[in-house]
Amino acid sequence: MRFKRTYVKFRNSAFRNFIRRHEKYAPLLFFIGGFIFDTLTLGRIDRVYDLTVLSLHMTFLTTMLYLFNLAEDGKWVGTFLERFQEYFPLAVQFSFGGLSSAYVIYFSRSVSMSKTISFFVILVLLLLANEVLKRRISNKYLQFGIYFFISFTFFAFMIPVVFKEMSTTIFIISGLLSLSITLGLIILVYVKSPSTKAEISITKVIGLVLTLYLSINLFYYFNLIPPVPLALDEGIVAHSVQKENGNYLVTYERDNWYIFWRDHRLEFIQQPDEKVFVFTSIFAPTAIKKAIFHRWKWYNPDSEEWEETDKIGFDITGGRNAGFRGYTYKNNVKPGTWQVDVITEEELVLGVIDFEIIMNPDLQPKRVVERKF
Secondary structure (H helix, E strand, O other): HHHHHHHHHHOOOOHHHHHHHHOOOOHHHHHHHHHHHHHHHHOOOOOOHHHHHHHHHHHHHHHHHHHHHOOOOOOOOOOOHHHHHHHHHHHHHHHHHHHHHHHHHHHHOOHHHHHHHHHHHHHHHHHHHHHHOOOOOHHHHHHHHHHHHHHHHHHHHHHHHHHHHOOOOHHHHHHHHHHHHHHHHHHHHHOOHHHHHHHHHHHHHHHHHHHHHHHHHHHHHHHOOOOOOOOOEEEEEOOOEEOOOOOOEEEEEEEOOOOOOOOEEEEEOOOOOOOEEEEEEEEEEOOOOOEEEEEEEEEEOOOOOEEEEEEEEEEEOOOOOOOOOEEEEEEOOOOOEEEEEEOOOOOOEEEEEEEEEEEEEOOOOOOOOEOOO
């Protein structure tokens, strides 16, 4: 009796009425809600809390997709699930938002935002498409496509943390695991749901997932995906770097106050016979060890091509909150435009540090500061 009264109260609640009045926008609001929730609560991919939250998100999303697709066939009529099935699509969107936000959160610190943003834009476009389609989340092709994209991203984060290793092999394992789970879910829903059989072609939906799988691997091959779960926290061209009592003292030229997205100036004023340093701080989850390289390149204005001058490496070990620190330097540099690619041993790009070396004895470095890392 008490449960029945609780249910009646829930059925007539303001929340339920609000959802029904704004049914058109509710999925988008729940997606944004999931995004905000993880933004406020997640911090490090190797924390027990973060691992637990993301794993629960993935488990919850998989379960909700199964329940939602079978609800159209009346599978839950007469069960306690019938009372909540109108919330299944909202729960799906909440987890979509929660899981997609994790990717942005863990890599928003990177100074090379282009790859993170480009990959995230793909996800946002898929979700916006979901909103403008006539049947929204009920479109099963879009639904399973988004699920595969998010699950691939999820396992690309999680598997390196679990195995304490990151490599091309680990990335392949992550992709195959995601592919297997997605195809398993699709086949299970297809077998259990007559309405799904009538609505989709199993060949087409599997073909869609396989196309996405190959596309993501091509992104990886052409270095268009950041080497998750590593992230470049800092990348600075500096006049000097000194190690003192476990800290790094970095002297560099600070940019104007309104350049909020970057700390150092892109114009490096070199003094006679001065070395040019590049300092980086890289986040890596606990116990992951990885070789990192600075690939120095100079732009040749005559050939209009980049010329690699040096590739200098050092090892990192994860676990430090402020990131693993390291630097390289060069003597006898040329004036002009330079790039230092921060890469892994597989040549996956963590970030690119651009700057211009100016050699003019009449100029002095501007706004020089010393910062401790």
